[in-house]
Amino acid sequence: MEAEATLQPLSSIAPAAQNNINAKFIVLDKGRVAMEDQHKTCLALVADETAAVHFQLWGDECEAVEAGDILVLKNGIFSYNRNSLVLRAGKRGAVEKVGEFTMRFVETPNLSEIQWAPDPRAANKYVQRAVVSAYSRIFPPMR
Amino acid sequence: MASKLTVRLAHEAESSLEITLREAFCCLEPQLKPPFPLIIPTQEQYSLLNKAILYGILCEPHLLKIHIKHLHGVITDGYGYFTSIIVIIVNEMYRKLVDSAKRQLIWIAREMVDVAAVGFNDLLVALLRQIVAGDSSEENLWLCYEMVTLFSSKWDCLLEEGSSVLTGALYVFLRLLSDDCRVSNAPNFESLMKMEKDFCVKMLREKFNLCLKIGRDLLRLLQDLVHVPEFRAIWKDLLYAPSVFGVGEFMDISKLYYTRTPKWYFLLRVNPQMESQLRFLLTHVKFGSQMRYQVWFAKKFLSAPEKNAVLIDIVRFICCVHHPSNDIIHSDIIPRWVVIGWLLKSNMENYVEANMKLALFYDWLFFNEKLDNIMNIEPALLLMVHSIPEYIDITNSLLEFLFLLLDNYDLERKEIVLRGLSTSLRTLLRKGVVESSAFIFLVLNAKHREPAFTRNSLQQLSISL
Numbered sequence: 001m002e003a004e005a006t007l008q009p010l011s012s013i014a015p016a017a018q019n020n021i022n023a024k025f026i027v028l029d030k031g032r033v034a035m036e037d038q039h040k041t042c043l044a045l046v047a048d049e050t051a052a053v054h055f056q057l058w059g060d061e062c063e064a065v066e067a068g069d070i071l072v073l074k075n076g077i078f079s080y081n082r083n084s085l086v087l088r089a090g091k092r093g094a095v096e097k098v099g100e101f102t103m104r105f106v107e108t109p110n111l112s113e114i115q116w117a118p119d120p121r122a123a124n125k126y127v128q129r130a131v132v133s134a135y136s137r138i139f140p141p142m143r
Numbered sequence: 144m145a146s147k148l149t150v151r152l153a154h155e156a157e158s159s160l161e162i163t164l165r166e167a168f169c170c171l172e173p174q175l176k177p178p179f180p181l182i183i184p185t186q187e188q189y190s191l192l193n194k195a196i197l198y199g200i201l202c203e204p205h206l207l208k209i210h211i212k213h214l215h216g217v218i219t220d221g222y223g224y225f226t227s228i229i230v231i232i233v234n235e236m237y238r239k240l241v242d243s244a245k246r247q248l249i250w251i252a253r254e255m256v257d258v259a260a261v262g263f264n265d266l267l268v269a270l271l272r273q274i275v276a277g278d279s280s281e282e283n284l285w286l287c288y289e290m291v292t293l294f295s296s297k298w299d300c301l302l303e304e305g306s307s308v309l310t311g312a313l314y315v316f317l318r319l320l321s322d323d324c325r326v327s328n329a330p331n332f333e334s335l336m337k338m339e340k341d342f343c344v345k346m347l348r349e350k351f352n353l354c355l356k357i358g359r360d361l362l363r364l365l366q367d368l369v370h371v372p373e374f375r376a377i378w379k380d381l382l383y384a385p386s387v388f389g390v391g392e393f394m395d396i397s398k399l400y401y402t403r404t405p406k407w408y409f410l411l412r413v414n415p416q417m418e419s420q421l422r423f424l425l426t427h428v429k430f431g432s433q434m435r436y437q438v439w440f441a442k443k444f445l446s447a448p449e450k451n452a453v454l455i456d457i458v459r460f461i462c463c464v465h466h467p468s469n470d471i472i473h474s475d476i477i478p479r480w481v482v483i484g485w486l487l488k489s490n491m492e493n494y495v496e497a498n499m500k501l502a503l504f505y506d507w508l509f510f511n512e513k514l515d516n517i518m519n520i521e522p523a524l525l526l527m528v529h530s531i532p533e534y535i536d537i538t539n540s541l542l543e544f545l546f547l548l549l550d551n552y553d554l555e556r557k558e559i560v561l562r563g564l565s566t567s568l569r570t571l572l573r574k575g576v577v578e579s580s581a582f583i584f585l586v587l588n589a590k591h592r593e594p595a596f597t598r599n600s601l602q603q604l605s606i607s608l
Contacts, residue, residue, distance in 0.1 A: 009516040042577055064154040068439030072156065098516055100416075102423040142434035 005074055011050035011109070013078045015085060015116050015126045021076040024048065026103040027055070027069045029139040033062045036082075045086070045139035046071070047105035052136065053078070054112035056086040061095060070099040078111070085112045107141050108134045123126045146202050149239040160235060164228075167194035175199055179213055192217060196418070201232075201244045211254065214475040218281065220416045222260035222468055230262065233269040234415040247460055256297045264308045267293075268407070271315045272414050274292045277322055280586040284332050291316065291338045303348070310353050313346045314564075321367040322452045326535045340373050347377050351388035358404035360459070362396070363505055369455040369496065400509040402602075403516075406464045412456035417444055420484070421457065423463055437485055450577065451491040458483060458502040465551075466518040482523035484537060488495050507545075508552060508560050521566045521576050528581045538585065 005022040006082045013021055025046040033042045046055045049051055049077040057065055065071065075093035079085070113136060117129040148161055152513040174180055175195060184192060196217075196474060199210045218225065229251065232240075240248065252270060255263040294301070294312045301309050316339040323336055339452060347354055353436050365381070368374040380387050381396050392398065410418065420443075424436055445451050461479050472478070487499060503526075506519040523541065544566070552560050572579055 060153050064152060067435070068443070094154075096154055098156045100443075101436065102427075103418045104427055142438070 007048040007072070010046075010048045010111065010121050013053070013087070013126075014123065015075075015113060017077050017079060019075045019077040019095075021078055021087065022072075022074050022101075023076070023087075024070065024072045024098070025053075025055075025066055026083060026101075026105050027067050028052070028107070029067050029091045030065065031138065035140070043086070043109075043138065045110075045136050049104050049106060052107045052110045053081050054084065054107070054136065054138065056081060056088040056105075058088060065095070065097065067079075068100050069097045069101050070101075071095050076119055081094070085114075085116070087112075096132070098106060107136070110134070110136045112135065126141065146243060146396070148198070148202055148244055150241055151239070152544075156197075158236060160231060164194050164198040164232075167191045168198035169312065171195040173231060174214065176209065177213075185219075187420060188216075189219070189237050190224060194228060197225065197228055197232075197251075200563070201240075201247045202506065204243055204247055207250070215258075219403055220261070222258060223262055226255055226260050226262035226266050230265050230269045233266070238275045243520055245286075249293070253293055253297070256293070256300055259300075259304055261302075264306055267308045267416075268311055268411065269313060271411055272314065274319065275414070275450070275455045276319065276412065277451070278448070279332065284335060287319065287583055288335050288338070291335070291342055295338065298345075299351050300318075305530070307353075307356065309346065309350070309521050311411055313343055314357055314360070315352060315411050316343050317361075317364040317368065318412055318456070321364065322449075324368065326449075340371070343375055344377065344557040348388075351393070353389045355393060355399065355402065356405075357388065358402035359400050359509060360404035360408060361557065362399050363501065397556060398551075400556075400559060400563075401511060401514065403506075403514055404463070406523065408458065409459045409464050412453065413460045416454075417457070421460065422465060422481060424477060424482060425461075425467060425479060426471060426476065428477050429475050430481060433477050433481070433566070441489070445489055447493060448490055451489055451493050452498075453538075454489060454491060455485055455498045455502050457486060458499050459479075459480075459505075462503065462506065463516075463519050466516070478525065480529060484523055484526050484530065484534070500541065501547060501548075503541075503547060504548060507564055507567040508548060509563040510567065511563075512570055517570055517574060517576070520571065522573050523579060524582075526566075528577045528585055531581075531584065538553070 004106045007022050007024050010023055010025060028045040028047055030045075031043040033040050035041070040059055040062045042057040044055045044057055044065065044067075046053060048118045052070070073089060073093060073095045075089070075090070075092040076087055076095070077093065081088070093106040109131070110133065113131065114128050115132055116129040118128040119125040119127045149158075151157065168175075170193060172193075172195070197209050200207060200214075203210070214225070229248070233248065237248075249270075252263075253267055255266055256258070260266075267290075270286070274287050274290065278465070290312070294309065298309075318341055320336060320343070323332070328387050362381075365374060365378055369378050385393050385395055413421075413565075420436075420440055424433065424440070428436055444453065462485060465479070467476070468478070483503065487496070491499075503523045506515055507523065509515075510520060527538045527541050548566060549557075549560055568582070571577065572582060
């Protein structure tokens with residue numbers, strides 16, 4: 001039996017070259033599917049009660065995941081992919097649907113819309129330096 | 144070799160319930176074939192055994208006889224635990240079950256009725272809730288067919304058990320028929336509709352004393368079927384010859400007006416996923432943050448106009464079943480009237496819109512302070528008042544409908560409806576649901592529209608307040 005990984009709130013994630021992010025969040029919106037090096041890719045806005053972030057769906061995740069789905073991410077990675085900062089499952093991670101609808105969320109802060117800078121005190125770590133936008137510029141809040 | 148229990152899509156986690164059942168089955172598989180062990184199990188072993196046999200029944204149809212014999216031999220609690228797990232499976236996983244498992248489910252439901260299992264009512268209710276309104280897919284029609292056949296064939300058994308679930312079935316089939324009878328060409332389910340009609344007519348003609356328990360919503364459903372010949376005769380008798388139903392106390396249709404419909408009937412037409420999403424919306428989502436949830440709900444349940452008849456049942460659910468606590472009412476959580484206002488803007492047929500408004504005002508018509516709950520009538524008034532001035536067309540449309548009801552609902556019993564409406568307003572004002580100034584503003588605003596008929600109705604209403 002797999003040990004239950006500890007889930008962390010989205011507000012606690014920071015960009016890193018490690019695939020160690022385990023989190024539970026709800027998909028707020030999904031963009032159009034595009035092709036990137038012969039793979040399907042699609043950007044989504046996901047959030048939990050602490051923060052929101054852009055999530056990059058990959059391959060068959062693009063069709064499998066819908067707005068309103070509650071997902072659990074295991075061994076995900078939060079890093080720059082072609083100049084945008086996204087959370088994704090990556091090669092070593094996986095995302096699974098565990099429910100629908102019944103989860104609260106906030107749309108700000110959006111960690112993908114934050115300017116990060118290297119932490120002067122710790123190598124390979126990043127800290128928040130400035131807010132580029134309070135909300136996602138790609139998936140603005142509904143009015 | 145056990146088949147799968149559910150159809151799982153890519154990136155979908157296995158439900159914890161399915162994991163529990165499968166593990167119980169794997170763990171006890173050797174003991175599920177004869178000779179069966181004769182030890183007396185502990186509570187935990189008993190639960191595990193129930194789960195294992197159930198999984199076997201659902202996934203090994205070819206070994207059904209062995210599993211069921213085993214089950215009958217080990218039960219010590221009247222099948223209470225066994226049926227309770229089946230109910231959870233139906234409520235949480237029905238849509239995902241593979242076809243063979245669904246067939247086994249119906250089979251085991253019939254078996255539970257035959258042995259008068261503890262909780263068989265809940266099981267039948269759970270299955271009825273899975274019938275989708277306005278869905279003419281083979282799968283849905285099959286479930287409908289199985290349920291109407293079950294109720295018709297187990298008629299005597301269910302009556303003997305004093306089961307109220309027969310009236311639940313009546314509620315469901317009347318409601319389904321009222322949508323289906325409007326579909327102009329329904330050749331593939333004409334025979335199914337005939338079976339449903341026969342069941343309903345039999346209940347109404349032979350067991351009217353039981354049907355009375357449904358209360359006033361029985362009339363709301365029957366009225367919608369007045370254009371169907373089989374029900375027109377019944378309707379005429381209800382109005383003009385109530386004694387033919389052979390129930391002593393039922394001497395006039397108004398007896399039903401004054402019987403409040405118990406909450407569980409309204410749940411019959413709202414499936415568990417819809418219920419849990421609506422309850423979540425009304426319990427956890429702040430007013431102003433509901434937009435995304437509304438989009439998701441509409442996409443999942445209101446995607447096609449023919450499925451939108453369920454809106455009528457959702458309104459009844461919100462008004463009569465989901466009563467928020469005082470804490471929630473005074474918090475910033477989205478109020479019920481906002482949700483109803485949103486639903487009223489959905490894309491739907493005219494008859495659905497009219498029936499939604501009737502569903503919203505139904506408890507107003509016969510409101511009696513001692514018998515009825517103010518929580519059932521509060522959303523309508525709040526929606527009317529709070530729609531001023533930004534959404535004044537909603538206020539007007541609802542007021543117009545209210546006065547239409549006053550003038551036309553029951554031409555021979557207008558004073559009953561007038562009394563109901565005025566008691567509703569009086570009670571709502573007295574309990575401070577709205578400020579009296581808001582109400583006066585509402586009434587004055589109505590006066591400027593359609594002056595001809597509202598003036599007369601308004602006069603009647605104001606005099607009686």
